[in-house]
Amino acid sequence: MLKSRNLSSSEFICGSESGRIVRTMDERELIAQSQGGDIRAFNQLVLKYQSTVYNLAYRILGDPDAAADATQDAFVSAYRAIERFRGGSFKAWLLRIVTNACYDQLRVKQRRPTESLDDMLVEPEHDANLRDESESPEEFTLRQELGQVIQYGLGGLPADQRVVLILSDIEGMSYEEIAEVTNVSLGTVKSRLSRARSKLRDYLLHNGELLPAVYRLQGGNM
């Protein structure tokens, strides 16, 4: 899993306006301050989670503008609702809000992600993928192509299967975490994930020529 993270899951660096390190802060402390109406404390939480939130929205919606809207809406909703957060996984709580914001976007715009992906592919310079430091530019380019094909495949899935697949295989969440985010049972998570993976696998097999050779699925004889 290629994720860049500077801090541990509970640590923060809080800076003054000049950017100097003042002190580390516990996430729970920031949540408590946010619940008291401290918007600057909440913005520390925003800075920590915005990459995860935006990436989830981006993969669900397949469109950078819609993803930005959903991300913004999610953080505004989260700030307004933070008094009702009673503990547990803040990440799961936040991702549930952004998932709902994405469903709202899908409902309002009645947009199928594959259509917006067509628009995105027309402007390759819009690609904002992050390169891992350890990989070469060539490897990075191949991964970008992979990302685009996967996004096409994700767009062909029903929304609820797409969400579960992204949370599991892109965000690396456990079944229990996924159940908490999506507010369904473990059994439902399991069956949705099974169907989603099978469908995406079939898509990648049928459209193998789209994938860089190194990524093409290889199977033995049936």
Added chain:
Amino acid sequence: MALLTKDIHKTTKEDLSAYLDGELSAKDAAAVKQHLAACGACAWEKQTLEQTRRLLAQVPRVAVPRSFALREAQVRAPQKAGFFAPARTLYLRGVTAVVGVLLSAILLGDAWLRPALMPAAAPVPASVTFDAQAVQATEVTSMTLKAAPAETPMPEATAVRAPAPSEGTPLPEPTTAPAVAGAASPAVEEGRGGGPEATPEVAVNGYGAREQGETHAPLWADLRLWRAAEGVLGALFVTLLGVTLAGWRKTARGM
């Protein structure tokens, strides 16, 4: 045997994802592992699913296009989907005001019209009876006038006969008049007979003669309509006022 094999394939395929994620119980995981060793088709399923899972893990992260840190103004702005959005609040207040004005008009109209039609509470029956009798008398007169053509020949005949005995001229006229009066009196009596019957109905009504079933009574004079309008508008006004005030308080709290 074939059926059993099909069930195992189906079950294995359903469990493969969870098996790859380590989310199966030890017993179920062992069953899947055992079957995979013996079944090429299911082994292929597992292999391709595993590759798909690995590919998903290699999908690149995208950079956030900008900071999503919140500004005070964003948070204070009312929610788009909120019931108490400014536009809706204004509309609500406008509707409440209009309903309030209508209700006031109805109540004022009720208060104004009632004394105009009912001069006094106690003497109502007497005065109305008087009016009713006057009405009846007018009707009787019109009835009499209608009957007149039939009796016209008589006065003429009497008048014709009258000039002949010149000394007796005044006499036939008085005879005719009483005859006419006599013809009229039964009608009057009939009218009077109807009068007392009509009186109580008119007195009870207060606004008009609708209870008598007169089709020409105006709609605005119907007491039931007034009461119904007051009831409906009153209930509507109270409800709208409550909702408006609740919205006012919520806006004041800065939500």
